[in-house]
Amino acid sequence: MSTTAPSLVGRTVDRRYVVRGHIADGGMGSVYVALDQRLDREVALKIMRADLARDEAFVERFRREARSAARLNHPNVVAVTDQGQDKNHVFLAMELVRGRTLRDVIRDDAPLPLRQSLDIVDGILQALSAAHRAGLVHRDIKPENVIIGDSGVKVADFGLARAVTTETLTTDNDVLLGTAAYLSPEQVEFGRADERSDVYSTGLLLFELLTGEKAFPGDVPIHVAYQHVHGSMPIASDAVPTVPPQIDELIARATSRNPEDRPENATAFLQELRHTRTLLDPDAMDTAPAAAVAVAGDPNRTDPLGAGSTRQLRRAELPVVEAPPRRRRNRLVLMVLAVIVVLGALGGWLFTAGPLGSVTMPRVVGMSQSAATTRVHHAGLGTRIEQIFSENIPVGTVVSTSPKAGGSARRDSDAVLRISKGPLRFTVPSVVLRPQADATAAIKAAGLSLGSVTQAYSDTVPSGQVISTDPAAGTSQKPGTAVDVVVSKGKQPIAIPNVTNQTKAAAQTTLTGLGLNVSFAADQNSSTVPSGEVISESPGQGGTAYKGDTITLTISKGPVMVTVPKVIGDSSSAAKKALEAAGFKVKVNYPLLIPVLFVVQGQSVSGGSQAPQGSTITIDVV
Structure with missing residues (x-):
């Protein structure tokens, strides 16, 4: 129980946080709604228990772990915004998430439909993936640390379990911390936790969402912890028949007692979960689940094993029993001896030929499922089948066993046979014509990775959208395969060349060869450009066009032709005037050097013939 008094409401912590209301109490302290006066926003303020705040080692670890947690920036992680100490109050300021744990x-709602359960676990695994990539292990994944709000699934209290002790189990005094119902076997047995411990706890949450039951119920924490180490994980479909076998297999793999048999981290578990979803019937995912089997006791309350509410997993002192009266002592001794003999015989049978006796696990790796099952049954063990992916082991063949070959197991207990489903393959999604950012997200969501991104011009795909992928969409690939993406730069620009003074045919060939269309304006007369050649182009040389654009050409009809007047016999002045009036230039030539009559005796272009307007006519004057 928290030792933090509700009287904090109305007080100001660290001269910054005005406590407005009380939210909840937990094994480590109490959570309040507070106003951050500096930033004028509401936050969730976690005040640590007074006994933890007095522990200098805890305070130092708490500061270190809070700094690590504050580095996490992910939409599925409750953000840590501040940490500090105000006198005897050690506090943590976090993002305030409105919603339900x-x-x-x-x-209130379990068992949940399959789609809702998988969506929630997907959000939890996204948060854990970000933490595992940052080198952080949560160590205390449980329903109280997951909030379902308007913004989706949020995971809280990263690093706080590690802050309480340097290990989740303190081997010096054998005190178990955390929540018994969700601790991994290695946390209970050895006090160690890594990414696979978070995977184990998340698998238990998926089981509980689908069934409404804890996988390992109980009122006594030591009994619950014992089940994690020695018990068998129940099968969800036994409680809720509508749970598909693929989900049973997924939960069994995530909650394997041996960490080596689980997905190596949250990212790997998330990939397996999303692949499993693709194998399920979409119409059945929203079906209301069948009623779960009732469990004795209250299955909705976890039993935290932290300081202040912990159960000590240590040898208890034996109670003092008063000695029996002397006259009955001999009879009591005989009865005790008789019981000891009977129990000894019973124990000998139990641990040899009886159900608690040990047998050796035979070697069956590489055998077919039927042959391996037969051999294990002959050895005195039952079998439990798990289907897993394998790159190298043929479908239907044993990949590994638990216990391993040569290991011992209790007679009639179940040995786990992991049977190959063949290699795990993901399908390359179709991302053509999608923006690059959307394509990248789709590739990663499919369990693949983004390879090289190159750009190319395209006449049909708009700029910024995907032209193609390699491997192509629809092909099956190994998990994490790099998918190369070609992104469009839009249409390729074309520099418009100079085609003036080229013939009409040559100019058209030049432009169409570049992918441009050609149109023609009305032909025009030109005194400088020969007939049939290009006078001008629009757009002109030096401009930019794109494939399919149109260039308009104006073709020359040559100069305007005019009839030359006949001026022989006219005076030089009259001849010059007549020729200039017709649009010609006039050059006067004096063959006798000194003119006498000033009469035109000859002209360079005969009268009545055609000559270009503006051309020069030479007249001879004598």
């Missing part, structure tokens, strides 16, 4: 959801 996953415990509330399970209590």
Whole structure:
């Protein structure tokens, strides 16, 4: 129980946070709604228990872990905004998320439909993936640390479990911390936790969402912890028949007692979960689940094993029993001896030929499922089948076992046979004509990775959208395969060449060869450009066009032709005037050097013939 008094409401912490209301109490302290006066926003303020705040080692670890958690920036992670200490109050300021804890959801609504359950676990795994990539292990994944709000799934309290002790289990005093119902076997047995421990706890949450039950229920934490190490994981479909076998397999792999048999981290688990979703019937994912089997006791309340509410997993002191009266002592001794003999014989049978006796696991790796099952049954063990992906082992063949070959197991207990489903393959999604950012997200969501991104011109695909992928859409690839993407730069620009003074045919050939269309304006007379050649182009030389654009050409009809007047016999002045009036230039030539009559005796272009307007006519004057 929290030792933080509700009287904090109305007080100001660290001269910054005005406590407005009380939200909840937990194993480490109490959570309040507070106003951050500096930024004028509401935050969730977690005040640590007074006994933890007095522990200098805890405070130092808390500061270190809070700094690590603050580096996480992900939409599925409750952001840490500040941490500090105000006198005897050690606090953590976090993003305030309005919504319900996953415990509330399970209590009120479980068992949930398959789609809703997978969506929630998908959000949890996205948060854990970000943490694992940053080198952080949560260590205390449980419904109380998951919030379902308007913005989706949020995971809180990253790093706080590690802040309480340097390990989740403190081997010096054998005190178990965390929440018994969700601790991994290695946390209980050895006090160690890594990314696979978070995978284990998340698998238990998926089981609970689908069934409404804890996988390992109980009122006594030591009993719950014992089940994690020695018990068998229940099958969700036994409680809720509508749970598909693929989900049973997914949960079994995530919650394997041996960490080596689980997905190596949250990212790997997320990829397996999303692949499994593709194998399910979409119409059945929203079907209301069948009623879960009732469990004795209250399954909705977890039993935190932290300081202040912990159960000590250590040898308890034996109670003092008063000695029996002397006259009955001999009879009591005989009865005790008889019981000891009977128990000894019973124990000998139990641990040899009886159900608690040990047998050796035979070697069956590489055998077919039927042959391996037969051999294991002959050895005195039952079998439980798990289907897993394998790159190298043929379909239907044993990949690994638990226990391993040569290991011992209790007689009649179940040995796990992991049978190959063949290699895990993901389908390359179709992302052509999608923006680059959307294509990248789709490729990663499909369990693949983004390879090289190159750009190319395209006449049909708009700029910024995907032209093609390699491997192509629809092909099956290994997890994490790099998919190369070609992104459009739009149409390729074309520099308009100079085609003036080229013939009409040559100019048209030049432009169409560049992918441009050609149109023609009305022909025009030109005194400088020969007939049939290009006078001008629009757009002109030096401009930019794109394939399919149109260039307009104006073709020359040559100069304007005019009839030359006949001026022989006319005076020089009259001849010059007549020729200039007709649009010609006039050059006067004096063959006798000194003119006498000033009469035109000859002209360079005969009268009545045609000559270009503006050309020069030479007249001879004598």
